[in-house]
Amino acid sequence: MTEAALRTFKLTVAYDGSEFAGWQVQPGKPTIQGKLQDAARQLAGSHVNVIGSGRTDAGVHALAQVASCELLWRDSTQRLLMALNAHLPDSIVVDQVDEAVPGFHAIRDAIGKRYRYQLQLGGLRDPFQSRFRWHLRTKLDLEAMQIAARRFLGRHDFRGFQNSGSDRKTTVREIRACEVFAQSNQWNDREHVAVEIEADGFLYNMVRSMVGTLVEVGRGKQAPAWVDSLLVAGERGLAGQTAPANGLMLLRVDYDPKCVVD
Amino acid sequence: MTEAALRTFKLTVAYDGSEFAGWQVQPGKPTIQGKLQDAARQLAGSHVNVIGSGRTDAGVHALAQVASCELLWRDSTQRLLMALNAHLPDSIVVDQVDEAVPGFHAIRDAIGKRYRYQLQLGGLRDPFQSRFRWHLRTKLDLEAMQIAARRFLGRHDFRGFQNSGSDRKTTVREIRACEVFAQSNQWNDREHVAVEIEADGFLYNMVRSMVGTLVEVGRGKQAPAWVDSLLVAGERGLAGQTAPANGLMLLRVDYDPKCVVD
Numbered sequence: 001m002t003e004a005a006l007r008t009f010k011l012t013v014a015y016d017g018s019e020f021a022g023w024q025v026q027p028g029k030p031t032i033q034g035k036l037q038d039a040a041r042q043l044a045g046s047h048v049n050v051i052g053s054g055r056t057d058a059g060v061h062a063l064a065q066v067a068s069c070e071l072l073w074r075d076s077t078q079r080l081l082m083a084l085n086a087h088l089p090d091s092i093v094v095d096q097v098d099e100a101v102p103g104f105h106a107i108r109d110a111i112g113k114r115y116r117y118q119l120q121l122g123g124l125r126d127p128f129q130s131r132f133r134w135h136l137r138t139k140l141d142l143e144a145m146q147i148a149a150r151r152f153l154g155r156h157d158f159r160g161f162q163n164s165g166s167d168r169k170t171t172v173r174e175i176r177a178c179e180v181f182a183q184s185n186q187w188n189d190r191e192h193v194a195v196e197i198e199a200d201g202f203l204y205n206m207v208r209s210m211v212g213t214l215v216e217v218g219r220g221k222q223a224p225a226w227v228d229s230l231l232v233a234g235e236r237g238l239a240g241q242t243a244p245a246n247g248l249m250l251l252r253v254d255y256d257p258k259c260v261v262d
Numbered sequence: 263m264t265e266a267a268l269r270t271f272k273l274t275v276a277y278d279g280s281e282f283a284g285w286q287v288q289p290g291k292p293t294i295q296g297k298l299q300d301a302a303r304q305l306a307g308s309h310v311n312v313i314g315s316g317r318t319d320a321g322v323h324a325l326a327q328v329a330s331c332e333l334l335w336r337d338s339t340q341r342l343l344m345a346l347n348a349h350l351p352d353s354i355v356v357d358q359v360d361e362a363v364p365g366f367h368a369i370r371d372a373i374g375k376r377y378r379y380q381l382q383l384g385g386l387r388d389p390f391q392s393r394f395r396w397h398l399r400t401k402l403d404l405e406a407m408q409i410a411a412r413r414f415l416g417r418h419d420f421r422g423f424q425n426s427g428s429d430r431k432t433t434v435r436e437i438r439a440c441e442v443f444a445q446s447n448q449w450n451d452r453e454h455v456a457v458e459i460e461a462d463g464f465l466y467n468m469v470r471s472m473v474g475t476l477v478e479v480g481r482g483k484q485a486p487a488w489v490d491s492l493l494v495a496g497e498r499g500l501a502g503q504t505a506p507a508n509g510l511m512l513l514r515v516d517y518d519p520k521c522v523v524d
Contacts, residue, residue, distance in 0.1 A: 014450070016389045061390075063450065081386075090392045095450075124343075127278045128323075130352045132390075188276070188325065188357075 008104050009080065010260055011036070011050070011067045012096035018131045018246065019091060022058040023065070032056070032092060036067065039087035043080075044071055053106045053113070053253040054202070059245035061132065064095065066253040068106040098260040112176065112254035114198040117211045118183070118247045121191040128187065134211075134247035140218030142180055142193065148217040148224035149178040149195070152210060152231075160234040161210055162203035163242060171234075174200045180214065196251070205242050212240030270366050271342065272522055273298070273312070273329045274358035280393045280508065281353060284320040285327075294318070294354060298329065301349035305342075306333055315368045315375070315515040316464070321507035323394065326357065328515040330368040360522040374438065374516035376460040379473045380445070380509045383453040390449065396473075396509035402480030404442055404455065410479040410486035411440040411457070414472060414493075422496040423472055424465035425504060433496075436462045442476065458513070467504050474502030 013036065021029035025037065033050055040048035050069045056062060073080055077097040084094045118133040120126060121140055126133070152175045159171035177198040185192045195211050213230065216222045230239045275298065283291035287299065295312055302310035312331045318324060335342055339359040346356045380395045382388060383402055388395070414437045421433035439460035447454045457473050475492065478484045492501045 014389055085386065090387060091389045093386050093389050095386060124347065124355050124357060125352060127276055127353045127355050128394075 008100040010098040010100040013065045015092040017061045023055045053110045060248045062250040114252040115207045117195045119193045123190045145180040145214045145218040151227040152178040156231045163205040208243040211243040216240040270362040272360040272362040275327045277354040279323045285317045301346045315372045319507045322510045324512040376514040377469045379457045381455045385452045407442040407476045407480040413489040414440040418493045425467040470505040473505040478502040
């Protein structure tokens with residue numbers, strides 16, 4: 001490609017969100033979108049709009065967030081990847097750049113997402129994991145949490161599991177996976193547990209309020225069937241607390257494979 | 263114990279060293295020793311000297327550093343642990359407190375140490391591991407490194423593997439283990455490798471210059487037998503570079519079990 005042309009790119013981005021005020025650009029604050037737009041502007045010479053599949057909150061991490069952008073770029077996607085990374089801080093990396101079909105839009109075209117929420121149960125705090133886990137003082141009943149987790153599967157109205165800030169047309173979402181499992185830890189004696197949730201989409205703070213709800217069940221304060229009644233009631237005040245941001249990581253965003261050009 | 267008595271304690275401490283100017287107290291800079299002494303002073307009401315088994319450099323981490331201190335304390339070791347942790351930042355945790363025999367001294371009484379040095383070979387930088395690994399752009403020949411590592415075993419004069427700053431009486435050390443191995447990484451596609459070295463003691467920057475030397479062998483710039491000639495020559499300028507601090511972690515410090523009171 002010798003002439004500069006406005007091309008559409010799909011960026012797959014990993015970040016440690018600890019030191020950012022979230023994904024979305026905010027004046028005077030470090031954000032992931034801001035750092036990506038700064039990097040892209042250095043290459044393009046003018047403002048580039050980088051659209052994420054969704055806004056992650058302050059402290060939330062991503063193993064594979066997806067963003068779309070349009071850019072004047074004459075060179076290969078591999079060169080674009082290297083050039084973007086050269087202008088990004090250590091806590092953000094563009095892991096993959098694909099050329100996308102014109103009009104590709106990271107929010108509108110997303111067909112599914114998977115999140116992981118990480119917990120530490122009991123024990124002393126862990127200086128190596130505090131950025132990535134919610135540390136609970138007590139052990140949890142994982143079997144009860146697993147039973148409760150399965151009750152989230154399928155299509156439900158999740159209006160009882162969103163915090164204000166959403167303005168989605170519908171609050172119905174399809175949960176495709178909701179798993180609670182022990183994680184191995186060869187590092188020290190801390191007990192690590194994770195919840196992974198996959199859906200066609202998520203409302204604002206939905207994963208974190210689902211996790212807060214599962215933790216209530218794990219603490220024995222509610223039975224697994226509580227999940228059913230929360231889904232029927234649809235009132236946010238009834239469900240569990242919003243789990244802290246630092247335990248959350250966006251694992252994957254799914255698109256139709258045809259969104260990228262070979 | 264009802265009367266306040268000056269007791270000797272053995273503290274086992276874990277820390278993420280990324281944001282500290284190393285172990286040792288320095289005016290106006292955050293250090294691990296400084297944070298521990300601040301915490302102990304809050305409990306004792308006056309200055310407490312906390313002696314580490316060795317000074318870790320800025321950016322170096324510890325899974326189980328050991329420190330000794332004398333403290334007026336009426337309560338149990340478990341209460342002391344909780345009280346110290348309540349006054350420490352998230353990046354430092356006292357994992358264990360043992361009552362030690364009077365006169366126990368974390369430097370003088372140490373009989374062995376084990377360090378791990380972590381590397382990432384090739385690939386893009388990893389936002390979740392940059393604090394804990396030396397990222398090399400290229401792959402390494404692990405077999406050659408393993409052969410070279412075995413040549414360090416036994417008693418040798420390591421004066422060719424220390425940086426200025428040491429003032430030890432003897433530069434002879436006994437290497438009890440020196441292992442190079444691939445680490446599993448289920449997180450992403452980065453290749454993780456570690457070097458673990460155990461000895462009766464280490465000179466200043468000795469692990470990091472041994473690792474720098476093994477990396478030269480792994481790059482194919484030197485044969486494994488180079489290690490022998492470096493040990494014989496004993497000149498620091500000949501060995502490999504000092505590997506960066508952030509990849510290093512103090513795993514363990516060994517003492518005679520009789521140093522603690524049941």
